[in-house]
Every structure is written in C-alpha cells, then in structure tokens.
Amino acid sequence: MNGKKIYKFSENTLSLFSIKAIELGLTIFLIPYLISKVGLLNYGSYAFAMALIIFLQNVMNYGFNLATVREVAKNKKDKRVINEIFSTVFSVKIFLLIVIYGFLLTLIFLIPEYYSQKKMYFFASFLLIGDLFSLRWFFLGMEQMKFKAIINFFYTLLYLLFVLILVQNETDFYWIPFAEGMALLIVSMISFVMVIHRYQIIIKLISISEIINYLKLNFSAFVNLLLPSTFSIVAVFLVGVFGMPTQVSFMQVGVKVSNAFCTLNSILTLAFYPMVNRNKSIMFNSRVVLLTIGVILSLTMYFTSDYLITNWLRIETSENINHLIKIVYLLSPMPILVAIISSYGINGLLPFLKDKIFSYINVFSMLFMILLAWILIPVFKFYGGAIAFLGARFVHAGLSYFLFKKMKKSV
Template sequence: MISVENKKVINNFLSLSILQALNYVLPLITLPYLIQVLGVDKFGLVTFSASLALYFNVIADYGYKLTAPRDIAQNRNCLDTINEIVSVVLVSKLILLVFGFIVYFIIVFSVESFWIESKIYMLSFLVVVSQSMIPVWFFQGMEDMKYVTVINVITKAIFLILVFLFIKSEGDVYLLPLFTAVGFILTSLFCFYKMKVKYKYIFIKPTLTGLKNSFTNGFHIFVGNASTSLYTNTNIFLLGVLTTTSVVGYYSVAEKIVSAIAGLFIPLNQALYPYLSKKYIFDNKSFSPIIYKLSSFMLIIAFLFFLIFYFFKMDLLNVISGGGDELTALIISILSFRILSSPFSNLFSNVLIIMNGKNEYLNVMKLTVVINTVITFPLIYVFDAVGLAVGLIIVLWLHTLLLAFYIKKRGLNYETAV
C-alpha cells in the first residue's frame, strides 16, 4: 500500500516529468523546421540573444526556485504564512526584473551588433519576464503540480501551432521569442487563477524586513545560480563572441539533443526536494539511507540512458536535424558524457541546501567558476565549439565531485546508509 506522502511524490514526479518532457521535446520537434526556414545563422542569433537574456533570468529567479518550495512545504498548514511567502517572492521578483531591464536595455543599445537586432533582444527579455513570473515553486512546495502540467500542455500545443503557421522565412525570426513569451504569460495567468480559487491566495503587502530577509536567505542560492550561469550560459555567449552565430547554431543543436536526455532526472529531483526537506527535519535518521538508495538508482538508470543514447545518437541526429554533419556529431559524442553526471549534480545540490550547507554550496560554485575560467575559456579560443564541449564535461564532472565531497563532509553518512 502506497502511503499518502509517497503518493504525493509520485504524482508530483509524473507531473514534473511531463512538464520537463515538454520543455525538451518541443524544441526537438520544431528544430528541423526552424533550421530549414530560418537557417543556422538566424537560429544561432536567437540562441545567442537568449543566452544574454538568461543572465537576467538568473537575477529574477534569485534563489526562489529552491527557497520558496522549501518554505512552503514546511509551512503548508498555515495559510497566512504561505500568503506572506508568496507575496514576498512575487514583489521581490518584480523589483529584480525592473532592475534587470534597466541594465539589459543599456547593454543592448550600447553595442552596435545588439541594437541592430534590438527587436530580437527585447523580445528575448520578454521571455525572461513572462517565465520568471510563473509560480511553479508554489505548486512544487504544495506538491500539487498537475495544474501547471495541464496548462503547459495546452500552451505548448498553442506555441507549436503558431510556429508552423506563422514562421515561414528568416524575416519571421522575431516571432519565435514572441510566441514563447505568449505561452509563458498564459501559463502564469492560469496558475494565479488556481492559487486564488483553490488555495485562497490573498496578496499581503510585504514589509521591508520581509523583503530584506527574503533576499538575505536566498543570497547563497542566487550566487550559486549565478555561478552556474557563468560556467554554462557565459560559455555559449563567449562562443558567439569569438566565432559566429552559425557555430553557435551547430553547438545549440547538439546541446539541445543531449539536454533532452540529461534533463530526464530533473523532474525526479524537483519532486523529491519538498519530500527530502521534510525528511531531514522530521525523520533525520532515514535521510542518509534515502539519499544512498536514490544515488544507487540514479547511477544505474543514468548508465543505461548513456549507453542507449551513445549507440543511437547518429540516428537521433538524422531524425531531428535532417542530417548528421561532422561538427554536430562530434559535439554530441562529447556532450553525451553529461548524461552520467546530470542526475547527481542536481541531487547533491539539493541535499547540500537541505542540510543547511550554505557556505559549502557557495564554495562549490566559486571553485566551479574558477575551474571553468581556467579550462573552458582557453579551449573555446583554440577549438571553438568542440573546445566548449570538452571543457563543459570536465567542469560538470568536477562540480559534481565537489558537491559529493561537501555533503559527506557536512555529515551525510553513506556507511550507515548501506
């Protein structure tokens, strides 16, 4: 008999899995069509503009993707506290978005190559605004993700139809970020409606102290997210600066294919996060055994995914991109090793945060940025996209090993878990 608690985790996992599948599979469906219609150069332009806008997505998200679900999960039975948490998060995000837009606007209109394509860059920021306001963190903390999943299925289907109906040539490239933003806006409106109707959410004007505490408590995660952006997003941005948008386009095709497989573990880690947060506080003795079992399970599944993907990657590339050029094939082969590290980097990050390892988490992120700067930047300069792929894999593996070291140092006991 499945307990109510485990049933919530399973339902949450299934909902998040569908959500994650949509986020990864949809680009793979539209990818062949967009490359054919827009060309690799224009597709690379959209990817490059998105990489710039993503810096500000990190600012708007701050640390709320992890702190908000944790706080909501731990105060689920107190409606007033939840209303206060939600209101503080929303106001904080608006403040960060306003600040981010001012900086973004100055950057775009200060660089000639950017303001020439200013329509694309402005619409890319609209994507950031609309995406950051989706309260996924609320439903994740309440372990009730089915509503977000349903509306995402609908809005993603609308996006798909709009792409095939209206994007017909290179001149329609601006429609891609516009349609993406529209989908996020519709999702946000539905989510807020559900929060109001089902959970009786009422906006409570945050106090200055509440906002200050919110920024303070999430600062370590924000620094971690910013560090992650520095060794992922910056790499793509630098690739575009040092090479061409076409090279960025080829790399993006390979990266999207691998990310679709590597991202399969993200829903599991997201679904488990509220569950593990409660376990650590209310049933601490079972925490280490659960992490050990999860790690063992993920290792086996990740290795199976890696083998299947590695042997069938060319078939997948041919289906998605309509042909396997040598550069993209080589990048995919290198990036495929990301599948083996992906589940553990997410799991160990969550565990370290749950165990209140703020300083250790920041140390990992700082070290990762330094390692990335020393290894990846020179490789991009010498070997372009291939260098980026090699550097990224090295950095991701070292990042995961550092996390494992610190959670063990923090007190996670694998010996007693066996």
C-alpha cells in the same frame, strides 16, 4: 513511505515527467523545423539572444525553486505563512524585473551588436514579464505538480501555434522569442489569477528594505539555483561571444541533446527534493535511483549519438552533421555527472542546510568553465565550448561528492 505518500510521489513524478516529455517533444520537432525555416546562421543569432534572456530569467527566480520550495513544503497547511511567502516572492520578483529590464536596455543601447537586434531582444523580454507571474516554486512546494503540467501543456500549444503562424522564412527568426514570450505571459497570468482565487492569497507588497534583506539572506540559495541551471546557457553564450552564429547553433543543439538525456534525472531530483528535506532517511534510496539512471543514460547517449543526429536533423552538409555527432559524443558523460550533482549536492548537501558550501562549489565550477572557455573557444571554437562545459560539470560533480562525504564524517 505509506500508501498516501507513495501516491503523491508518483503523481508528482508523472506530472514532472509529462512536463519534461512535452519539452522534449517540442525540442525534437522545433529545432529541425526552425533551422529549416530560418537557417543555421539566423538560428544561431536567436540562440545567442535567448542564452542571455534565459540567464536573466534565472536571475529573476532568485533561489525560489530551492529555498522557497523548502519553506512552502514545511508550511503548506499554514495559510498565514503561505500568504507571507507569496507576497515576499512577488515583491522580490517585481524589484528584480525592474533592475534586469534596466540592465537589458543598457546593453541594447550601448552595444551595437545588441542594438542591431533590438527587435528580437524586445520580443524576448516578454519571457521576463511572463516569468513574473510564474508559480513553479509554489506548485513544487505544495507538491501539486499536476497543475504545473496542465499549465505547461497549454503554454506549449500556444507557443507552437505562434511559431507555425509567424515563422515562415529566414527573416522571421525574431518572431521565435516573441512566440515563446507571449505564450508564457498569457498562460502564466491566467494561472496566477486562478491560484490567487483558489488559495485565497492576499498579496501585500513588502518594502524595499525588506526586499534587500531577503536578497542578502537568500544569496546562497540564489547562487545554488542560478549557476547549476545556467551552465549550459553560459556555455552557449560564451561560444557566441568568441565565435560565429553558426557555431552557436552547433553548441546549442549539442546542449539540447545533452539536456534531453538528463531529463529523467532532473524530474526525479525535483520530485525527491521536498521529500528528502522532510525525511532524510530516504536520501540513500534516492541516490541509488539517480546514479543508476545516470549511468544508463550516459551509455545510451554515447552509443546512439550517430543514429540520433543522422536521423533527426536535415542539415545541408555532411560536415555539419559530423560536427553535431562529435559534440553529442563529447557531452555523453553529462547524465551521470548531473546525477552525481543531484545526489550529493541538491539532495545531499542542501537538505543538511549546507547552502553556502554548495554555493562555493557552484561559483568555483562556473569560474572554471569561463576560464576554460576563454582559453579553448578561440582555438577549438564550439568544441572548446563543449570541453569547457564538460570540464565544469566534472569539477561540480567531484566537489559535490567530496564535500558531502566530508560533511557526513563530521556529523
């Protein structure tokens, strides 16, 4: 890479790192704070609701962070193409928001457990409306992640402000999703208007038939974005389906810690993705970086679990602390598994346009996790959920590696 490309890569990497660092700092502060205010039981109810909403939010991002990023990266200097992409994405998001909102309302009015928490789900749905105006895919494709970092900073400030004002006691747990949703809605709408003005975007909504055609053509990209990004969410949700809210709290905290240790690899995966799509010669170097960091982070997670949980969370009983420590121990291979998936799947198969193969891997891995969860959670509770989550990642990583190597031999 020449000096200009190195500078752009460094800028995007630092911007992504700042986003993840803010998210990590928010997690470190908010989880103990919220548990102390609303208790493990109510925090578990909140976590279960958010697992569903975040899954639906990922459905709304119909492969945009993969397929659309790839198209934007290749055509970022062509104003006509950018306008077409922008109009298509916005039209598809509006269509999906209407469908998803209908699905959510059906769940609330037909299932008593959801209806009893209707206020929380209504507030949480603001995240879906806010996501309509989210432009993460645009900033990734344009390799302008510094703007996303600024947006994320203001979102975090608003979210914290709302939480500190609204969440004061155990009965206030439904205000947590309100704080998240309202902060995202405000910041996303402001940034959306600013981007429209700055890049002189003219939005022209496309027809329903064109939307349906887009959904069909990009189904593989949708699966490839949805399933890997929602493995942990589905794992938390499944623990909630088969277990109690307190068990959901244990699972969610374990997943949050695991995700924190995967943060650096997630950043580098996103930073490398547009570059690898343009120049496949850097694929090997990106793989070395991702795998090395994955090994280091997995070892660090394993050997620091006890110290981390003991000094981070202030929970009533030593039994609950021990549960959390064991969950983190159990999930410690996650960083290296995520690094393998990033190296041989996202930055391996996808740049060679093997979207369909990768989608099969994702579907099989998700079904494997659901099957394991169905068998293990009723017996081992949240530990069963953690084992199912880990097992699915092993399958995901193994298939990504094997099929990438097989593809390379045939090229």
